[in-house]
Amino acid sequence: MKEHAVVQFDCAGTASGKMRNDLRVTMSRPFAEGPWDLATDEGAFHGGEASAPPPLALFVGGLTGCLMTQIRAFAKRLDVPLTDLRVETRVQWDWTAKGRVYETAPKGFEIDVLLDSPAPRDRVAALIEAAKRGCFIEQTLGRQNTIRHRLRTQEGWVDV
Amino acid sequence: MKEHAVVQFDCAGTASGKMRNDLRVTMSRPFAEGPWDLATDEGAFHGGEASAPPPLALFVGGLTGCLMTQIRAFAKRLDVPLTDLRVETRVQWDWTAKGRVYETAPKGFEIDVLLDSPAPRDRVAALIEAAKRGCFIEQTLGRQNTIRHRLRTQEGWVDV
Numbered sequence: 269m270k271e272h273a274v275v276q277f278d279c280a281g282t283a284s285g286k287m288r289n290d291l292r293v294t295m296s297r298p299f300a301e302g303p304w305d306l307a308t309d310e311g312a313f314h315g316g317e318a319s320a321p322p323p324l325a326l327f328v329g330g331l332t333g334c335l336m337t338q339i340r341a342f343a344k345r346l347d348v349p350l351t352d353l354r355v356e357t358r359v360q361w362d363w364t365a366k367g368r369v370y371e372t373a374p375k376g377f378e379i380d381v382l383l384d385s386p387a388p389r390d391r392v393a394a395l396i397e398a399a400k401r402g403c404f405i406e407q408t409l410g411r412q413n414t415i416r417h418r419l420r421t422q423e424g425w426v427d428v
Numbered sequence: 429m430k431e432h433a434v435v436q437f438d439c440a441g442t443a444s445g446k447m448r449n450d451l452r453v454t455m456s457r458p459f460a461e462g463p464w465d466l467a468t469d470e471g472a473f474h475g476g477e478a479s480a481p482p483p484l485a486l487f488v489g490g491l492t493g494c495l496m497t498q499i500r501a502f503a504k505r506l507d508v509p510l511t512d513l514r515v516e517t518r519v520q521w522d523w524t525a526k527g528r529v530y531e532t533a534p535k536g537f538e539i540d541v542l543l544d545s546p547a548p549r550d551r552v553a554a555l556i557e558a559a560k561r562g563c564f565i566e567q568t569l570g571r572q573n574t575i576r577h578r579l580r581t582q583e584g585w586v587d588v
Contacts, residue, residue, distance in 0.1 A: 273523045274535060277484050279492040283513040287500060289493045293485040297520070301471055304481035308493030311461055314501065321464035323494035324437050325453040327565050330486030332439040333449040333468030337483055340443060341474065345528040353443040360457070361564050363433045368505045371561045374568040375434060377575040380585070389581065393588045396577060401531045404521050405487050408534040409573040415537040415566060417556060421549065425540070428553045 273298045275404070285309065287316035289323075324359075331405045332357045335379060338399035343385075348395045352384040377409065433458045435564070445469065447476035449483075484519075491565045492517045495539060498559035503545075508555045512544040537569065 276297035282290045287310040294302035308323045310316030321329075336355050343350045360375040385392055400406050418425040436457035442450045447470040454462040468483045470476030481489075496515050503510045520535040545552055560566050578585040 271525045275484075275521045275523050275532075277488040277519050279488045279515075279517040281489075281492040281496050281515040281517070283496055283500060283510075287497060289496045291489040291492055293481065293489050295482070295484070298523075299473075301473075302481075302485065304485045304489075306481065306485065306489040306493075308489070308497065310497060313459075314497075321453065321462075321466065322455070323490045323497055324435075324455070324564055325462065325464045325466065326486040326490030326493065327568075328437040328439045329441075329451040329453050329464075329466040330468070330483045330490060332441040332451055333466075333486065334483035336441050336443055336449045337447060337468065337470060337474075340447060342529050350443075355439075355441040357439040357441070359437050361435045361568070363435050363458075365431045366561075369502050369558045369562055372435075372564045372567050374564075374571055374573055377573055378578070379575055380578045380580065381588070382580045392579065396579060396588045398529045400575075400577070401526075402529055404484055404532045404534075406575060407532050408487075408521070408569065409575060411534055412572045413534055413537055413569040415539060415560075415569060417560070418538070418540045419552065419556060420540065420542045428541070428556045 285317055285319060287314060288319055328357055328359050331359070331409070332379070334405040335399055335403045338402040339381070339383070339395060342395055342398045342402060346391070346395050346398060348385055348387040348391050350383055350385050352382075354382040356380040356382070445477055445479060447474060448479055488517055488519050491519070491569070492539070494565040495559055495563045498562040499541070499543070499555060502555055502558045502562060506551070506555050506558060508545055508547040508551050510543055510545050512542075514542040516540040516542070 291306040307320035309320040419428045451466040467480035469480040518538045579588045
């Protein structure tokens with residue numbers, strides 16, 4: 269890879285079953301990888317059939333896996349040997365009823381890192397700091413992002 | 429559920445293989461669901477063995493599935509019949525080399541909604557707007573979140 273690159277992931281989701289979504293994910297930049305076929309569903313409480321994890325499970329798993337991947341990838345580059353690595357993540361959201369629907373908001377993110385390394389504490393802390401900055405998902409959560417939505421209509425795509 | 433609730437998801441990740449992470453996700457609030465066993469890995473380019481999707485695939489799949497779930501759940505509540513629903517998501521990040529490691533930053537989020545409904549356009553647009561506000565992941569990405577990190581040491585947990 270060069271000094272700078274754009275990384276792009278695409279997902280095509282199709283509603284199936286009662287609340288199940290079949291999700292085909294591919295990496296399209298800087299080179300093609302995948303596809304990876306994933307799925308989400310909901311439990312009976314939300315009208316689903318529990319045939320796959322809920323979307324938030326993928327989200328929290330992706331966040332945890334992303335930081336763990338960066339810690340291991342950067343451990344080699346920063347000469348911090350690791351003999352064991354576990355991470356425990358807790359994410360909370362507020363849920364508020366609003367008329368016939370409801371609204372949500374993030375409430376808290378906590379990530380506990382458990383690792384064994386002969387390196388001194390400051391080197392381990394520097395590794396975690398580098399991993400935070402290299403973790404795509406953590407960096408995304410640390411910013412206020414704008415998501416563009418479009419709806420397909422008979423007259424073409426319209427922003428919604 | 430009451431008028432307000434806290435929703436919490438937990439993930440326990442264990443590094444295994446070369447770059448693989450085994451991830452056990454559970455919902456702990458407002459009631460217990462799961463566990464769901466997920467995994468991430470990387471391809472050969474990143475030193476992995478491609479035994480599971482990369483973390484970003486789970487993230488983009490979770491985002492897409494979350495919005496789709498809200499659209500379907502709220503379609504019933506807002507009387508917007510849906511006969512078909514597909515969503516296409518594209519997420520871009522900037523990747524920049526920095527010394528021995530690298531840094532990342534979100535660059536763009538685009539979500540295209542393809543659905544069939546006999547409801548008028550303004551009702552469909554209102555449904556999508558409600559789904560955005562009810563989508564846990566979309567609301568999370570729209571805020572600047574702070575993630576607390578702790579490292580386990582022989583003297584107990586320390587913030588890092």
